[in-house]
Amino acid sequence: MNAPSLVNHLAAPFGMQGFSYLPSFGVLSTYAPTACGLATFSAALADGLSAKGVDVNVVRISDGTPSESPKVIGELTNGSAPSVAAASQLLNRSDVAVIQHEYGIYGGPDGDEVVQIMKGLDVPAIVIAHTVLKDPTPHQRSVLEEVLALADHVVVMSESAQERLYAGFAVDRRKVTIIPHGAALPTATALKRSGQPTILTWGLLGPGKGVERVIDAMVSLKNLPHRPRYLIAGRTHPKVLAAEGEAYREALTAQAQRLGVADAVSFDARYRTPAQLTALMQAASVVVLPYDSKDQVTSGVLVDSIASGRPIVATAFPHAIELLGSGAGTVVGHDDPDALVEALRRLLNDPRVAGTMASQARNLAPAMAWPVVSDSYLTVAQRLVAIRLAAA
Structure with a gap:
Protein backbone atom coordinates (compact mmCIF):
# COMPACT_ATOMS: atom_id res chain seq x y z
CA MET A 1 0.00 0.00 0.00
CA ASN A 2 1.53 3.38 -0.99
CA ALA A 3 1.88 6.25 1.47
CA PRO A 4 -1.24 8.24 0.53
CA SER A 5 -3.32 5.06 0.55
CA LEU A 6 -1.99 4.14 3.97
CA VAL A 7 -2.79 7.60 5.32
CA ASN A 8 -6.32 7.36 3.96
CA HIS A 9 -6.70 3.84 5.31
CA LEU A 10 -5.63 4.87 8.79
CA ALA A 11 -7.35 8.23 8.82
CA ALA A 12 -10.70 7.07 7.43
CA PRO A 13 -12.01 5.76 10.75
CA PHE A 14 -11.36 9.08 12.54
CA GLY A 15 -14.98 10.09 12.23
CA MET A 16 -17.95 8.69 14.09
CA GLN A 17 -16.75 5.09 13.75
CA GLY A 18 -13.61 5.79 15.82
CA PHE A 19 -10.12 4.45 15.37
CA SER A 20 -9.06 1.23 17.07
CA TYR A 21 -5.49 2.30 17.85
CA LEU A 22 -5.18 4.62 20.84
CA PRO A 23 -1.83 6.41 20.73
CA SER A 24 -0.09 7.04 24.02
CA PHE A 25 0.49 10.63 25.15
CA GLY A 26 3.52 12.15 26.83
CA VAL A 27 2.65 15.50 28.38
CA LEU A 28 5.21 18.17 29.31
CA SER A 29 3.70 20.59 31.81
CA THR A 30 3.43 21.84 35.33
CA TYR A 31 1.36 19.32 37.27
CA ALA A 32 -0.12 18.64 40.69
CA PRO A 33 0.68 19.48 43.40
CA THR A 34 1.81 22.67 41.64
CA ALA A 35 -0.97 25.22 42.08
CA CYS A 36 -1.51 26.96 38.73
CA GLY A 37 -4.04 26.98 35.94
CA LEU A 38 -1.74 25.09 33.58
CA ALA A 39 -1.30 22.24 36.05
CA THR A 40 -5.07 22.05 36.50
CA PHE A 41 -5.58 22.00 32.72
CA SER A 42 -3.01 19.24 32.19
CA ALA A 43 -4.48 17.08 34.95
CA ALA A 44 -7.98 17.42 33.52
CA LEU A 45 -6.78 16.62 29.98
CA ALA A 46 -4.80 13.61 31.25
CA ASP A 47 -7.82 12.35 33.17
CA GLY A 48 -10.08 12.87 30.16
CA LEU A 49 -7.76 10.89 27.90
CA SER A 50 -7.25 8.16 30.51
CA ALA A 51 -11.02 7.76 30.78
CA LYS A 52 -10.97 6.77 27.09
CA GLY A 53 -8.34 4.11 27.70
CA VAL A 54 -5.38 6.21 26.56
CA ASP A 55 -2.01 5.73 28.26
CA VAL A 56 -0.88 9.15 29.53
CA ASN A 57 2.56 9.88 31.00
CA VAL A 58 3.55 13.25 32.39
CA VAL A 59 6.97 14.88 32.47
CA ARG A 60 6.40 17.42 35.20
CA ILE A 61 8.18 20.75 35.43
CA SER A 62 9.68 20.59 38.90
CA ASP A 63 8.83 23.18 41.52
CA GLY A 64 10.71 21.50 44.37
CA THR A 65 7.67 19.60 45.64
CA PRO A 66 7.42 15.97 44.52
CA SER A 67 4.28 14.66 42.85
CA GLU A 68 2.57 11.48 43.99
CA SER A 69 0.63 11.04 40.75
CA PRO A 70 1.28 7.67 39.08
CA LYS A 71 1.08 9.48 35.72
CA VAL A 72 4.29 11.41 36.45
CA ILE A 73 7.26 9.47 35.01
CA GLY A 74 9.90 12.14 35.49
CA GLU A 75 10.58 15.78 36.18
CA LEU A 76 12.20 18.60 34.24
CA THR A 77 14.61 20.74 36.23
CA ASN A 78 14.85 24.10 34.52
CA GLY A 79 18.40 25.27 33.87
CA SER A 80 19.82 21.74 33.78
CA ALA A 81 21.09 20.57 30.37
CA PRO A 82 21.04 16.87 31.40
CA SER A 83 17.44 17.27 32.60
CA VAL A 84 16.44 18.94 29.34
CA ALA A 85 17.89 16.00 27.37
CA ALA A 86 16.25 13.48 29.70
CA ALA A 87 12.86 15.18 29.28
CA SER A 88 13.04 14.68 25.52
CA GLN A 89 13.83 10.99 25.94
CA LEU A 90 10.99 10.49 28.43
CA LEU A 91 8.54 12.08 26.00
CA ASN A 92 9.89 9.86 23.20
CA ARG A 93 8.56 6.81 25.06
CA SER A 94 5.03 7.82 24.01
CA ASP A 95 3.50 7.94 20.54
CA VAL A 96 2.78 11.68 20.71
CA ALA A 97 4.23 14.50 22.83
CA VAL A 98 2.01 17.30 24.12
CA ILE A 99 3.98 20.46 24.91
CA GLN A 100 2.15 22.98 27.06
CA HIS A 101 3.53 26.39 26.15
CA GLU A 102 3.73 29.36 28.50
CA TYR A 103 6.77 31.61 28.54
CA GLY A 104 7.12 31.55 32.31
CA ILE A 105 7.26 27.81 33.01
CA TYR A 106 10.49 26.82 31.24
CA GLY A 107 14.12 27.75 31.90
CA GLY A 108 16.15 30.26 29.91
CA PRO A 109 15.19 33.73 28.69
CA ASP A 110 11.47 33.71 27.89
CA GLY A 111 11.44 29.96 28.51
CA ASP A 112 13.59 29.19 25.47
CA GLU A 113 14.86 25.89 26.93
CA VAL A 114 11.67 24.29 25.62
CA VAL A 115 13.14 24.64 22.12
CA GLN A 116 15.96 22.24 23.01
CA ILE A 117 13.47 19.76 24.44
CA MET A 118 11.48 19.84 21.22
CA LYS A 119 14.61 19.43 19.09
CA GLY A 120 15.25 16.17 20.95
CA LEU A 121 11.86 14.69 20.08
CA ASP A 122 11.52 11.72 17.73
CA VAL A 123 7.72 11.57 18.05
CA PRO A 124 5.10 14.00 16.70
CA ALA A 125 4.56 17.06 18.90
CA ILE A 126 1.31 18.86 19.66
CA VAL A 127 1.95 22.34 21.07
CA ILE A 128 -0.82 23.95 23.10
CA ALA A 129 -0.30 27.72 23.03
CA HIS A 130 -1.86 29.09 26.21
CA THR A 131 -0.59 32.65 25.75
CA VAL A 132 -0.37 34.52 22.47
CA LEU A 133 0.92 38.02 23.14
CA LYS A 134 -0.31 40.96 21.11
CA ASP A 135 2.96 42.86 21.55
CA PRO A 136 5.72 40.33 22.26
CA THR A 137 9.35 41.35 22.58
CA PRO A 138 11.55 40.29 19.64
CA HIS A 139 12.91 37.39 21.69
CA GLN A 140 9.45 36.27 22.83
CA ARG A 141 8.37 36.25 19.18
CA SER A 142 11.41 34.26 18.06
CA VAL A 143 10.97 31.67 20.85
CA LEU A 144 7.33 31.01 20.02
CA GLU A 145 8.02 30.97 16.27
CA GLU A 146 10.70 28.33 16.77
CA VAL A 147 8.32 26.28 18.94
CA LEU A 148 5.63 26.59 16.25
CA ALA A 149 8.07 25.52 13.53
CA LEU A 150 9.11 22.42 15.49
CA ALA A 151 5.51 21.43 16.25
CA VAL A 156 -5.08 27.43 20.42
CA MET A 157 -8.21 27.70 22.53
CA SER A 158 -10.04 30.69 21.09
CA GLU A 159 -10.63 32.49 17.82
CA SER A 160 -8.91 35.57 19.24
CA ALA A 161 -5.80 33.48 19.97
CA GLN A 162 -5.81 32.13 16.43
CA GLU A 163 -6.25 35.58 14.91
CA ARG A 164 -3.44 36.98 17.05
CA LEU A 165 -1.16 34.06 16.16
CA TYR A 166 -1.74 34.58 12.44
CA ALA A 167 -1.30 38.34 12.66
CA GLY A 168 1.81 38.44 14.81
CA PHE A 169 3.81 35.25 14.26
CA ALA A 170 5.24 33.22 11.39
CA VAL A 171 3.30 29.95 11.47
CA ASP A 172 2.07 27.34 9.01
CA ARG A 173 -1.69 27.87 9.24
CA ARG A 174 -2.39 24.34 8.02
CA LYS A 175 -1.27 22.88 11.32
CA VAL A 176 -3.24 25.25 13.60
CA THR A 177 -6.63 24.33 15.02
CA ILE A 178 -8.92 25.65 17.74
CA ILE A 179 -9.85 23.22 20.51
CA PRO A 180 -11.79 24.91 23.32
CA HIS A 181 -10.46 24.95 26.86
CA GLY A 182 -12.15 22.06 28.65
CA ALA A 183 -14.55 22.34 31.57
CA ALA A 184 -16.08 19.96 34.08
CA LEU A 185 -19.85 20.12 33.65
CA PRO A 186 -22.00 20.07 36.78
CA THR A 187 -23.30 16.62 37.67
CA ALA A 188 -26.06 17.92 39.92
CA THR A 189 -28.74 20.55 39.46
CA ALA A 190 -27.97 23.78 41.26
CA LEU A 191 -29.92 24.32 44.45
CA LYS A 192 -32.31 27.25 44.53
CA ARG A 193 -30.40 30.27 45.78
CA SER A 194 -31.93 32.06 48.75
CA GLY A 195 -30.86 34.58 51.32
CA GLN A 196 -28.08 37.12 50.70
CA PRO A 197 -26.98 37.26 47.04
CA THR A 198 -23.35 36.32 46.43
CA ILE A 199 -21.00 37.94 43.94
CA LEU A 200 -18.10 35.54 43.37
CA THR A 201 -14.56 35.92 42.09
CA TRP A 202 -12.49 32.74 42.27
CA GLY A 203 -9.09 31.40 41.29
CA LEU A 204 -5.52 31.95 42.40
CA LEU A 205 -5.15 35.43 43.85
CA GLY A 206 -2.55 38.02 42.94
CA PRO A 207 -2.02 41.49 41.44
CA GLY A 208 -3.84 41.73 38.11
CA LYS A 209 -6.90 39.86 39.37
CA GLY A 210 -8.75 43.18 39.46
CA VAL A 211 -10.59 42.50 42.70
CA GLU A 212 -10.20 46.20 43.60
CA ARG A 213 -12.79 47.05 40.94
CA VAL A 214 -15.49 44.97 42.58
CA ILE A 215 -14.68 46.17 46.10
CA ASP A 216 -15.13 49.73 44.80
CA ALA A 217 -18.45 48.69 43.24
CA MET A 218 -19.70 47.25 46.53
CA VAL A 219 -20.01 50.83 47.86
CA SER A 220 -22.69 51.56 45.24
CA LEU A 221 -24.43 48.21 45.80
CA LYS A 222 -24.80 48.34 49.57
CA ASN A 223 -28.20 50.08 49.42
CA LEU A 224 -29.85 47.43 47.23
CA PRO A 225 -32.99 45.84 48.75
CA HIS A 226 -31.02 42.61 49.10
CA ARG A 227 -27.50 43.73 49.83
CA PRO A 228 -25.01 41.35 48.22
CA ARG A 229 -21.82 39.97 49.68
CA TYR A 230 -18.62 39.69 47.68
CA LEU A 231 -16.71 36.43 48.09
CA ILE A 232 -13.12 36.14 46.86
CA ALA A 233 -12.30 32.43 46.85
CA GLY A 234 -8.83 31.09 46.22
CA ARG A 235 -5.33 30.81 47.56
CA THR A 236 -2.65 33.35 46.75
CA HIS A 237 -0.69 32.29 43.67
CA PRO A 238 2.45 30.43 44.84
CA LYS A 239 4.79 32.69 42.84
CA GLU A 250 -3.96 42.51 52.87
CA ALA A 251 -4.26 45.56 50.60
CA VAL A 265 -16.42 41.43 51.53
CA SER A 266 -14.96 38.08 52.55
CA PHE A 267 -11.95 35.99 51.58
CA ASP A 268 -11.82 32.20 51.53
CA ALA A 269 -8.40 30.70 50.83
CA ARG A 270 -9.40 27.06 51.30
CA TYR A 271 -8.36 24.51 48.69
CA ARG A 272 -11.36 23.14 46.80
CA THR A 273 -11.68 20.10 44.58
CA PRO A 274 -13.16 20.64 41.10
CA ALA A 275 -16.52 19.36 42.34
CA GLN A 276 -16.44 21.75 45.30
CA LEU A 277 -15.55 24.65 43.00
CA THR A 278 -18.50 23.81 40.77
CA ALA A 279 -20.82 23.80 43.79
CA LEU A 280 -19.39 27.15 44.89
CA MET A 281 -20.06 28.69 41.48
CA GLN A 282 -23.56 27.24 41.28
CA ALA A 283 -24.37 28.82 44.65
CA ALA A 284 -23.34 32.29 43.43
CA SER A 285 -25.73 34.86 42.00
CA VAL A 286 -23.10 36.12 39.58
CA VAL A 287 -19.46 35.29 38.82
CA VAL A 288 -17.17 38.27 38.18
CA ALA A 307 -19.97 25.60 32.40
CA SER A 308 -21.41 26.12 35.89
CA GLY A 309 -24.39 27.83 34.27
CA ARG A 310 -24.14 31.12 36.15
CA PRO A 311 -24.34 34.63 34.68
CA ILE A 312 -20.96 36.32 34.31
CA VAL A 313 -19.63 39.85 34.34
CA ALA A 314 -16.10 40.32 33.00
CA THR A 315 -13.76 43.05 31.93
CA ALA A 316 -13.09 43.24 28.20
CA PHE A 317 -10.25 40.77 27.75
CA PRO A 318 -10.29 38.89 24.41
CA HIS A 319 -11.56 35.49 25.60
CA ALA A 320 -14.43 37.12 27.53
CA ILE A 321 -15.45 39.25 24.54
CA GLU A 322 -15.51 36.12 22.38
CA LEU A 323 -17.41 33.77 24.69
CA LEU A 324 -19.83 36.17 26.36
CA GLY A 325 -20.92 37.91 23.17
CA SER A 326 -23.73 35.38 22.68
CA GLY A 327 -25.47 36.57 25.83
CA ALA A 328 -23.93 34.34 28.52
CA GLY A 329 -22.63 37.40 30.34
CA THR A 330 -21.82 41.07 30.27
CA VAL A 331 -18.49 42.59 29.23
CA VAL A 332 -17.52 45.97 30.69
CA GLY A 333 -14.63 48.30 29.98
CA HIS A 334 -11.56 48.04 32.18
CA ASP A 335 -11.80 51.74 33.01
CA ASP A 336 -15.57 52.02 33.32
CA ARG A 362 -25.66 26.35 29.92
CA ASN A 363 -26.16 26.20 26.14
CA LEU A 364 -22.46 26.90 25.55
CA ALA A 365 -21.23 24.39 28.10
CA PRO A 366 -21.60 21.01 26.28
CA ALA A 367 -19.00 21.88 23.62
CA MET A 368 -16.52 22.62 26.42
CA ALA A 369 -16.98 19.35 28.31
CA TRP A 370 -13.69 17.56 28.95
CA PRO A 371 -14.84 14.31 27.24
CA VAL A 372 -15.53 16.31 24.05
CA VAL A 373 -12.25 18.22 24.30
CA SER A 374 -10.28 15.04 25.01
CA ASP A 375 -11.81 13.45 21.91
CA SER A 376 -10.51 16.35 19.83
CA TYR A 377 -6.96 15.87 21.11
CA LEU A 378 -7.19 12.13 20.52
CA THR A 379 -8.30 12.72 16.92
CA VAL A 380 -5.34 15.04 16.32
CA ALA A 381 -2.94 12.48 17.79
CA GLN A 382 -4.36 9.65 15.67
CA ARG A 383 -3.93 11.73 12.52
CA LEU A 384 -0.33 12.57 13.40
CA VAL A 385 0.47 8.91 14.07
CA ALA A 386 -1.11 7.91 10.77
CA ILE A 387 0.98 10.48 8.88
CA ARG A 388 4.15 9.39 10.65
CA LEU A 389 3.46 5.71 9.86
CA ALA A 390 2.80 6.56 6.22
CA ALA A 391 6.12 8.37 5.97
CA ALA A 392 8.08 5.51 7.58
Missing part, protein backbone atom coordinates in the same frame (compact mmCIF):
# COMPACT_ATOMS: atom_id res chain seq x y z
CA ASP A 152 3.60 18.97 14.09
CA HIS A 153 0.33 20.49 15.26
CA VAL A 154 -0.57 23.67 17.15
CA VAL A 155 -3.65 24.10 19.32
CA VAL A 240 3.12 35.79 44.28
CA LEU A 241 3.28 34.31 47.77
CA ALA A 242 6.99 33.62 47.41
CA ALA A 243 7.77 37.11 46.12
CA GLU A 244 5.34 39.31 48.02
CA GLY A 245 3.68 37.22 50.72
CA GLU A 246 0.04 38.19 51.35
CA ALA A 247 0.54 41.88 50.55
CA TYR A 248 -2.14 41.89 47.82
CA ARG A 249 -4.78 40.16 49.97
CA LEU A 252 -7.70 44.39 49.46
CA THR A 253 -8.81 43.89 53.05
CA ALA A 254 -7.62 47.39 53.92
CA GLN A 255 -9.47 48.80 50.88
CA ALA A 256 -12.75 47.20 51.99
CA GLN A 257 -12.32 48.57 55.49
CA ARG A 258 -11.46 52.06 54.21
CA LEU A 259 -14.58 52.10 52.00
CA GLY A 260 -16.87 50.84 54.75
CA VAL A 261 -17.82 47.57 53.04
CA ALA A 262 -15.64 45.15 55.01
CA ASP A 263 -18.74 43.48 56.44
CA ALA A 264 -19.82 42.54 52.89
CA LEU A 289 -13.86 38.21 36.31
CA PRO A 290 -12.60 41.79 36.79
CA TYR A 291 -9.12 41.14 35.39
CA ASP A 292 -6.64 43.90 34.57
CA SER A 293 -5.34 42.09 31.48
CA LYS A 294 -6.42 43.25 28.05
CA ASP A 295 -4.32 40.49 26.50
CA GLN A 296 -5.80 37.24 27.83
CA VAL A 297 -6.89 34.97 24.99
CA THR A 298 -7.50 31.91 27.18
CA SER A 299 -9.13 31.76 30.61
CA GLY A 300 -9.88 28.47 32.32
CA VAL A 301 -11.74 30.33 35.07
CA LEU A 302 -14.02 31.86 32.43
CA VAL A 303 -14.74 28.51 30.78
CA ASP A 304 -15.45 26.78 34.10
CA SER A 305 -17.70 29.64 35.16
CA ILE A 306 -19.70 29.36 31.94
CA PRO A 337 -16.53 51.54 37.00
CA ASP A 338 -20.08 52.79 36.39
CA ALA A 339 -20.65 50.05 33.79
CA LEU A 340 -19.49 47.42 36.28
CA VAL A 341 -21.86 48.72 38.96
CA GLU A 342 -24.76 48.84 36.51
CA ALA A 343 -24.10 45.31 35.19
CA LEU A 344 -24.05 43.89 38.72
CA ARG A 345 -27.08 45.91 39.80
CA ARG A 346 -29.09 44.69 36.81
CA LEU A 347 -28.27 41.04 37.45
CA LEU A 348 -29.01 41.29 41.16
CA ASN A 349 -32.27 43.19 40.71
CA ASP A 350 -33.77 41.41 37.69
CA PRO A 351 -34.06 37.61 37.94
CA ARG A 352 -35.20 37.43 34.31
CA VAL A 353 -31.95 38.97 33.02
CA ALA A 354 -29.90 36.68 35.23
CA GLY A 355 -31.94 33.67 34.15
CA THR A 356 -31.52 34.43 30.45
CA MET A 357 -27.75 34.76 30.85
CA ALA A 358 -27.53 31.57 32.89
CA SER A 359 -29.53 29.70 30.25
CA GLN A 360 -27.23 30.89 27.48
CA ALA A 361 -24.19 29.85 29.54
